[in-house]
Amino acid sequence: xxxxxxxxxxxxxxVLIGLIAWxxxxxxxxxxxxxxxxxxxx
Numbered sequence: 665x666x667x668x669x670x671x672x673x674x675x676x677x678x679v680l681i682g683l684i685a686w687x688x689x690x691x692x693x694x695x696x697x698x699x700x701x702x703x704x705x706x
Contacts, residue, residue, distance in 0.1 A: 696703065
């Protein structure tokens with residue numbers, strides 16, 4: 665494989681991992697809102 669291809673795959677992988685983490689974060693926030701309704705209220 666040429667070096668260009670490897671760099672492309674690597675950067676795509678990094679972006680993919682970032683998107684998965686972002687989606688996971690949003691999902692966890694939504695779950696937390698549902699399961700812990702008293703959080704953030706004084």
